[in-house]
Amino acid sequence: MSRAPQTIPTNDRAAILTAMSAYVIWGFFPIYFKIIAAVPAMEILAHRIVWALPLGALIIAYRKQWPAVKKAIITPRTLMYLLLSSFFVGLNWGVYIWAVQIGQIMQASLGYYINPLIFVLVGVFVFAEKLRVLQFIAVALAAIGVAILTVQSGQVPWISLILAGSWTIYGVIRKQLDVGAMPGLFIETIILCPMAIGYLIFLTLQGEISLTPSDPSLAFWIFMAGPLTVLPLLAFAVAAKRLTLSLLGFLQFIGPTLQFFCALYYGEPLTTARLMCFIFIWSAVVVFCIGAWKKGRETRLPRPA
Numbered sequence: 001m002s003r004a005p006q007t008i009p010t011n012d013r014a015a016i017l018t019a020m021s022a023y024v025i026w027g028f029f030p031i032y033f034k035i036i037a038a039v040p041a042m043e044i045l046a047h048r049i050v051w052a053l054p055l056g057a058l059i060i061a062y063r064k065q066w067p068a069v070k071k072a073i074i075t076p077r078t079l080m081y082l083l084l085s086s087f088f089v090g091l092n093w094g095v096y097i098w099a100v101q102i103g104q105i106m107q108a109s110l111g112y113y114i115n116p117l118i119f120v121l122v123g124v125f126v127f128a129e130k131l132r133v134l135q136f137i138a139v140a141l142a143a144i145g146v147a148i149l150t151v152q153s154g155q156v157p158w159i160s161l162i163l164a165g166s167w168t169i170y171g172v173i174r175k176q177l178d179v180g181a182m183p184g185l186f187i188e189t190i191i192l193c194p195m196a197i198g199y200l201i202f203l204t205l206q207g208e209i210s211l212t213p214s215d216p217s218l219a220f221w222i223f224m225a226g227p228l229t230v231l232p233l234l235a236f237a238v239a240a241k242r243l244t245l246s247l248l249g250f251l252q253f254i255g256p257t258l259q260f261f262c263a264l265y266y267g268e269p270l271t272t273a274r275l276m277c278f279i280f281i282w283s284a285v286v287v288f289c290i291g292a293w294k295k296g297r298e299t300r301l302p303r304p305a
Helices: 013-027 029-035 041-062 066-074 076-101 105-125 133-153 158-175 181-206 216-223 225-240 245-251 254-265 272-299
Strands: none
Touching: 013 029, 013 225, 013 245, 013 254, 029 076, 029 254, 041 066, 041 076, 041 181, 041 216, 041 225, 066 076, 066 181, 076 105, 076 158, 076 181, 105 133, 105 158, 105 254, 105 272, 133 272, 181 225, 216 225, 245 272
16 A cells, blocks of 8 residues: 655745744743633633534544544544543643643743653653763753752642643654544544533533623633634644754744743742753753754755765
C-alpha cells in the first residue's frame, strides 16, 4: 500500500504567522479567563468542552475528516489511548483555569516554560533517546530554577509541575497514535462531553449556573470558550505540517512569555525567588533553542548537486 505524500517543511511566512497566531491566543488566555472570572473554574471547563464539540464537528466536516474519526473510534487501541488522553487534557485545562482564577498565572507560565524540557527527559528515559549536551544543560538550568523557587518560597510549585506533567503525558500518549490533531481532539471532547453536560445540568437544577439570558454579555464570553479552544489548535496543526521542528521549538515559548507579562499586568508579585527561578528558566530556554536550531541544521536534507 502506498503512503500519502508527506508535507515537506518549508518555513514559509504564512505558516509562521499561523503558528504565531495560535501561540498568541494561548499566551493571552489569562485575559479571557479573567473576563469570565465570575464563573467558577469547573463550570468554565464544562462549557469549554461542550461548546468545543459543535465547532469541532463543523471543522471535521469542512476538512472531510469523518473517515479519520470513524477509524479512530472503531480501533480499540486508539480509542483506549484517547480515553486516557482525554483525562489528561481535561486535567490540564481545569488546573490552568483554576490557576488563573486564584492569581497564579506566573506559575502557569512556568509550567509551560518547563514543559518542552520535560519532553526531553521523557525522550531519554522512556524512548531511550540520546541526551545532547545542550539539552542536558537546559534541563539542569531549569531544575536549578525550580529548586531555587521551592527552597526560597518554602513550597513546591505544584501548579507548574501538574501543568507541565499533564501536558507532557498528553503529548506522549498522542505521539503513539496515528490520528490527526482535530479528529483526536474531537473524539476527546466527545468522551468528556457526557460528564460536562451532566455537571451543567446539575448546576441548572441547583440554580447555580452562570449561563442565563439575564446576562447576554457573559453568555457571549462563555460561548466563546468553544472557538478559543478549537481554533488555536487547528492553526497549530496546520502550521506544524509546514514548519521545521527547530522553528517550532523557538515559537512555542511565545505562549508562556505572554502569560508571564499577563501575570505582571494583573499585579502578581515578582518576588526575588520567582525572578531567580525565571532567570534560570529563560537561560534554559535560550540553550534549548540553540540546541534545537543546531539539530535542525544537522538533520536538514542535503541540497542536490
